[in-house]
Amino acid sequence: MTLTIPTNAPPAYHLLVKPTGAVCNLDCKYCFFLSKEMLYPGSRFRMADDLLEIYIRQILESHRTPEVTIAWQGGEPTLMGLDFFRRSIEYVAQYKKPGQRVVYTIQTNGTQIDDAWAAFFKEYDFLVGLSVDGPREIHDTYRVNKGGAGSFDQVMRGWEYLKKHGVAYNILCTVHAANQEHGLEVYRFFRDDLKAQFIQFIPIVERATAETLPLALEGWRERPLYQQTGDLVTDRSVGSEAYGRFLIEIFAEWVRRDVGQVYVQMFDVALGSWVGQHNLCVFAPECGNALALEHTGDLYACDHYVEPDYLLGNIRETHMIELIASDKQRQFGRDKADKLPQYCLACDVRFACHGGCPRNRFSHTPDGEPGLNYLCAGYKLFFHHVERPMRIMANLLREKRAPAEIMKLYAAEDVGLDVEQFAHVGRNDPCPCGSGKKFKHCHGRR
Numbered sequence: 001m002t003l004t005i006p007t008n009a010p011p012a013y014h015l016l017v018k019p020t021g022a023v024c025n026l027d028c029k030y031c032f033f034l035s036k037e038m039l040y041p042g043s044r045f046r047m048a049d050d051l052l053e054i055y056i057r058q059i060l061e062s063h064r065t066p067e068v069t070i071a072w073q074g075g076e077p078t079l080m081g082l083d084f085f086r087r088s089i090e091y092v093a094q095y096k097k098p099g100q101r102v103v104y105t106i107q108t109n110g111t112q113i114d115d116a117w118a119a120f121f122k123e124y125d126f127l128v129g130l131s132v133d134g135p136r137e138i139h140d141t142y143r144v145n146k147g148g149a150g151s152f153d154q155v156m157r158g159w160e161y162l163k164k165h166g167v168a169y170n171i172l173c174t175v176h177a178a179n180q181e182h183g184l185e186v187y188r189f190f191r192d193d194l195k196a197q198f199i200q201f202i203p204i205v206e207r208a209t210a211e212t213l214p215l216a217l218e219g220w221r222e223r224p225l226y227q228q229t230g231d232l233v234t235d236r237s238v239g240s241e242a243y244g245r246f247l248i249e250i251f252a253e254w255v256r257r258d259v260g261q262v263y264v265q266m267f268d269v270a271l272g273s274w275v276g277q278h279n280l281c282v283f284a285p286e287c288g289n290a291l292a293l294e295h296t297g298d299l300y301a302c303d304h305y306v307e308p309d310y311l312l313g314n315i316r317e318t319h320m321i322e323l324i325a326s327d328k329q330r331q332f333g334r335d336k337a338d339k340l341p342q343y344c345l346a347c348d349v350r351f352a353c354h355g356g357c358p359r360n361r362f363s364h365t366p367d368g369e370p371g372l373n374y375l376c377a378g379y380k381l382f383f384h385h386v387e388r389p390m391r392i393m394a395n396l397l398r399e400k401r402a403p404a405e406i407m408k409l410y411a412a413e414d415v416g417l418d419v420e421q422f423a424h425v426g427r428n429d430p431c432p433c434g435s436g437k438k439f440k441h442c443h444g445r446r
C-alpha cells in the first residue's frame with residue numbers, strides 16, 4: 001500500500017527510540033527518566049521484533065530527505081543485546097529507499113561496551129553518545145550503579161573499546177550541582193584525556209512541586225512519576241547563572257585554542273543563530289520535530305514529555321507520520337513561540353535563545369509574568385558574553401573563511417600584541433607568547 005504523507009508533515013524529523021523503555025543498569029541520582037517505568041506496569045521493557053520492523057519501515061518511508069537518522073536511547077539501549085541491533089540493520093537494508101542514507105546514533109552509559117559492541121558500531125558507522133560527567137570524582141557523584149557505587153571505571157573501560165576500534169563518539173555531559181563550578185576542569189578532561197572532538201553540555205533541571213520535592217531529593221526510582229510540573233528544583237539541579245558561568249569558562253578556553261578542532265554543541269548552535277540558522281530545537285523559534293518512541297510503540301511529543309498528556313498514539317495503529325503531522329503535535333511545536341512571555345519578546349538575545357525549552361519555563365519574569373525559562377539568567381550571561389566573538393566568527397563564515405581564524409585575534413589581544421604577528425602561526429608552531437610550548441598546547445596565552 002502506498003503511503004500518503006500529510007501535506008503538513010515535516011520532510012524530516014528526529015525520533016529518540018527507547019527499546020528498553022526507562023530500564024537502565026545504572027541508577028543515576030538525577031535521572032528522572034527512571035520513574036517512567038511506572039507508565040508501563042508489568043511490561044518486560046523490550047521492544048518486540050515486529051515493532052522494530054514497523055518502526056524502521058515507517059521512519060524510512062516517511063522521510064523526504066536523503067538522510068535519515070536512526071537514534072537509539074534509553075534507559076540503556078545496549079541492554080537489548082547486539083542481536084536486536086543487528087536485526088535493525090537488516091530491516092534498514094530491507095526498507096531503505098533508493099538513494100537514502102541512514103545515519104546511526106546511540107546514547108549509552110558505556111558500561112556494556114566491549115569488543116563485540118565496538119566492532120559493530122565501527123562496522124555501521126555509529127556515532128556513540130557516551131555519558132560522562134567529568135573526571136572520576138565528579139562523574140561518580142551522581143552517576144552510580146544499583147548498589148550506589150560510582151560507574152566511572154566501567155564507563156572508561158567502554159571508552160577504551162570505542163577508541164580501540166576507532167568508533168566516532170560524542171561526550172554527553174550533564175551539568176549539575178557537582179560540576180557546575182568546574183567547567184574548565186571538566187572540559188580539559190574531555191579534550192585532553194578522552195580526546196573528545198564532540199561535546200554536549202546538558203543542564204540538569206529537575207522540577208518538583210512542594211509535595212514531590214522531599215521524595216525527588218532522594219532520587220527518582222520508585223518515586224512519583226516525573227512530570228513537567230512544579231516551580232521548585234532539586235539541589236542536584238544546575239543553578240541558572242552557574243550554568244552560564246560554566247559555559248563562559250569553557251568558551252574562554254575553546255575560543256583561544258580549539259575552534260575547528262573541538263565541537264561544543266552549545267557554541268556551534270550559538271554560531272548558527274548568529275548566521276540565522278537554528279540547529280537545535282531548544283534554541284529554535286518552534287519545535288515539535290524531535291519526538292520519543294517507547295518500547296511499546298507509543299509515540300510522545302518529545303523525550304522530555306514522555307507522560308500521558310503528551311502521548312500522540314501508537315505506531316502499530318497509526319502511522320508515525322500522521323501522529324507527527326497531527327494538530328496536537330503541530331500545536332505543541334508552535335506553543336514554543338506562542339507562549340513566550342513579554343520579557344522574552346523584548347529580549348536582545350531572543351534571536352539566539354527563543355526562550356529555551358518549554359520544559360524549563362516555570363519561572364516568573366521580573367514583573368511577575370509566568371513562563372520564563374529557569375535558565376534565563378544563565379542564557380543571558382552566556383549569549384551576552386559571546387556576542388563579540390560570535391559576530392566575528394559569523395563574519396568570517398560569511399567571507400567563506402574559517403571561524404578558527406578568531407584564535408589568532410584572541411592570541412594577539414591576550415598578550416597585547418598586534419594581530420598581524422600571529423597571522424602566520426600554525427597549531428604546531430611555538431606559541432609566540434614565549435611560553436616555549438606549542439601554540440595548540442599553550443594555556444598561558446591569557
Ligand code: SF4
Pocket residue numbers: 281282283287288289290301302303304336356357358359
Ligand atoms: S520540548 Fe524542548 S527538547 Fe522537546 S522538542 Fe521542544 S525544545 Fe526540544
Ligand code: SF4
Pocket residue numbers: 343344345347348349350353354355356372373375376377379380
Ligand atoms: S535570555 Fe531569557 S529573556 Fe532572553 S529569550 Fe532567553 S529566556 Fe527569554
